[in-house]
Amino acid sequence: MLLMRQGLPQWTTLVPRALGGAAQPVPIPEDGSDVMAGPGSEPTLLNPAAPVRPVPVTGHGANLGALESVRLGLVQSPSDIASVRLDRIETRLEELQRAVARQNEHVAEQVRRIQSDLVSRAEAEEARREAAQERLRADVLALLARAVPERQPGVNARRLEVSADLYAQLARLESALSTVSNPILLPGESYEPPAELLPETLIWENWNEVGERAFALAETYSAQRLHLSGQTRSDVGAFVTTLRKLLTRSVYPNVQGDVDTAHQAALRGALAEIAAELPKIRDLLETEYLEGRST
Numbered sequence: 465m466l467l468m469r470q471g472l473p474q475w476t477t478l479v480p481r482a483l484g485g486a487a488q489p490v491p492i493p494e495d496g497s498d499v500m501a502g503p504g505s506e507p508t509l510l511n512p513a514a515p516v517r518p519v520p521v522t523g524h525g526a527n528l529g530a531l532e533s534v535r536l537g538l539v540q541s542p543s544d545i546a547s548v549r550l551d552r553i554e555t556r557l558e559e560l561q562r563a564v565a566r567q568n569e570h571v572a573e574q575v576r577r578i579q580s581d582l583v584s585r586a587e588a589e590e591a592r593r594e595a596a597q598e599r600l601r602a603d604v605l606a607l608l609a610r611a612v613p614e615r616q617p618g619v620n621a622r623r624l625e626v627s628a629d630l631y632a633q634l635a636r637l638e639s640a641l642s643t644v645s646n647p648i649l650l651p652g653e654s655y656e657p658p659a660e661l662l663p664e665t666l667i668w669e670n671w672n673e674v675g676e677r678a679f680a681l682a683e684t685y686s687a688q689r690l691h692l693s694g695q696t697r698s699d700v701g702a703f704v705t706t707l708r709k710l711l712t713r714s715v716y717p718n719v720q721g722d723v724d725t726a727h728q729a730a731l732r733g734a735l736a737e738i739a740a741e742l743p744k745i746r747d748l749l750e751t752e753y754l755e756g757r758s759t
Contacts, residue, residue, distance in 0.1 A: 602632030
């Protein structure tokens with residue numbers, strides 16, 4: 465390269481053509497320092513500490529246009545950036561909508577389950593209330609039976625008391641059967657098995673009260689049967705035995721685990737037999753009570 469002296473206040477050096485264009489001026493130190501450049505090398509300031517003044521580049525419009533085209537091709541336009549962002553937002557909104565739909569489905573299922581549980585509890589509470597009323601009615605009847613001998617000294621007091629007590633125990637047993645298998649029946653109605661067994665009927669734990677009432681009836685009969693007439697004593701004893709067999713052989717084994725159609729049929733058959741025996745024993749105890757009053 466040549467080191468040239470111009471009649472100017474600064475030194476100017478020309479460099480080889482770049483990118484096929486004309487020569488480009490290089491920065492010239494403002495303090496007049498010399499610039500050295502050799503073949504195949506970049507221009508070098510002789511005085512590195514001297515400040516550099518940039519010199520405008522001229523005569524390269526075509527090359528700068530090409531560089532600008534390349535730059536614009538590498539940088540996305542604002543409309544492209546906005547389109548990508550909108551696509552991402554739409555995808556996120558769809559994901560949120562699916563999540564909300566799943567959450568709504570879960571909440572609806574929980575609400576349905578809670579409502580079903582509340583209805584079942586209300587029905588069970590109503591059945592227990594009716595059973596309590598039936599037991600209260602039986603207790604009142606037993607108290608009245610105990611009070612009759614005091615007003616009528618000529619009647620058989622113990623016969624009245626025992627027959628009334630057995631009648632009350634039988635009523636409690638019948639009420640417990642209705643509660644677990646046919647809660648739609650009102651207190652005082654004769655027990656009968658439903659046309660279709662409820663799911664609660666097929667749960668073993670729900671039969672606890674039936675077992676307790678059956679045991680209480682048998683216990684009362686065993687302790688007080690001496691005060692009954694011969695026919696009543698024999699018939700009630702046979703009923704207690706039949707009740708035990710039906711409960712232990714046909715009822716309890718068919719309300720444990722998975723209950724299929726055959727088990728349900730056996731259970732309904734046992735309940736039908738119990739339902740057929742209950743009115744007979746109830747009428748028998750009523751007759752026993754009335755005959756005791758007339759003795």
